Amino acid sequence: xxxxxxxxxxxxxxxxxxxxxxxxxxxxxxxxxxxxxxxxxxxxxxxxxxxxxxxxxxxxxxxxxxxxxxxxxxxxxxxxxxxxxxxxxxxxxxxxxxxxxxxxxxxxxxxxxxxxxxxxxxxxxxxxxxxxxxxxxxxxxxxxxxxxxxxxxxxxxxxxx
Numbered sequence: 324x325x326x327x328x329x330x331x332x333x334x335x336x337x338x339x340x341x342x343x344x345x346x347x348x349x350x351x352x353x354x355x356x357x358x359x360x361x362x363x364x365x366x367x368x369x370x371x372x373x374x375x376x377x378x379x380x381x382x383x384x385x386x387x388x389x390x391x392x393x394x395x396x397x398x399x400x401x402x403x404x405x406x407x408x409x410x411x412x413x414x415x416x417x418x419x420x421x422x423x424x425x426x427x428x429x430x431x432x433x434x435x436x437x438x439x440x441x442x443x444x445x446x447x448x449x450x451x452x453x454x455x456x457x458x459x460x461x462x463x464x465x466x467x468x469x470x471x472x473x474x475x476x477x478x479x480x481x482x483x484x
Contacts, residue, residue, distance in 0.1 A: 334457070335448040336464045340474045342441045343482040346434040349441040350407035352481040353432060354378045360480040361473065363388070368420055369396040378412070380404060386412050397422050402429065409433050414447065418456040428452050443478070445470055 342349045352360070358375035367373035371390030378386045384401040403411035412430045417423040433444040447470060453460045463469050 334451050334461075335446055336450070336461055336470055337447075338445045338470050338474055340443050340445075340478050341437065342443055342478045343439070344441055345407075346436050346441045347407040349434045349443055349481045350410070353434075353443070353477060354380065354406075354410055356480065358389075360476040362476065365468075366473075367396070368398070368416065368422060369394055378410070380406075399430075403431075407434055418453050418460055426452055441481075443474065445474060 344352070355378075357378055361376045363373040363376060367388050367390075369388055369390040371392040371394060373388045374391045375389040376387070377389065378384065378401060380401075382401055382404050384404070385395075385397050386399045386401065387395050387397045389395050397415065399413040399415040401410065402413055403409060410432050412432075414428040414430050415422055415424050415426050417426050428447060428449045431446045431448070435442045435444065447464050450457045450461050450464070465471065
C-alpha cells in the first residue's frame with residue numbers, strides 16, 4: 324500500500340493509494356468509519372481526548388471530532404456526497420489547527436475501481452487560503468504525519484475483510 328505523491332505545489336496536496344477493497348467498502352471506511360483509522364490521539368482540536376471522528380452523510384453535514392467529554396469540534400462540512408465515488412469536504416481549520424469558518428480549503432476524495440480494488444485519490448486544495456503560511460501548511464498536509472500517513476492507515480483498515 325504505497326501512497327503516491329504528485330508534484331509539490333503551494334496550492335494543493337495530491338495523494339493516491341491503492342486499496343484492496345471495492346469502491347463501496349473504501350467509501351464506507353473513509354466516511355462512516357473515520358474514527359477507526361484517524362489518529363485521534365494526535366490529530367484533534369478539542370481540549371478533551373478525542374474518542375471518535377465523524378462525517379454526517381449529506382451535503383451540509385458536519386465533519387467533526389467527538390471528545391470524551393461529549394464536546395463536538397467541527398473540522399468542516401460536506402460539500403458533495405456521491406457514494407461510492409466521491410466526497411468533497413471543506414477543511415475549516417486555521418494554520419494553528421483551530422476551527423475558523425473563514426478558512427475554506429477543500430479535501431476531495433475519489434474512489435475509482437481498479438483491478439480487484441480501488442484507487443483512492445485525495446486532493447487537499449485551495450491552500451493559498453493560508454496566505455504567507457501556505458507552503459508551511461502544504462508541507463504539513465503532505466507529510467507522514469499528514470495525508471501520507473493517514474491514507475496509509477485508512478488503506479490498511481479498508482483492506483481488512
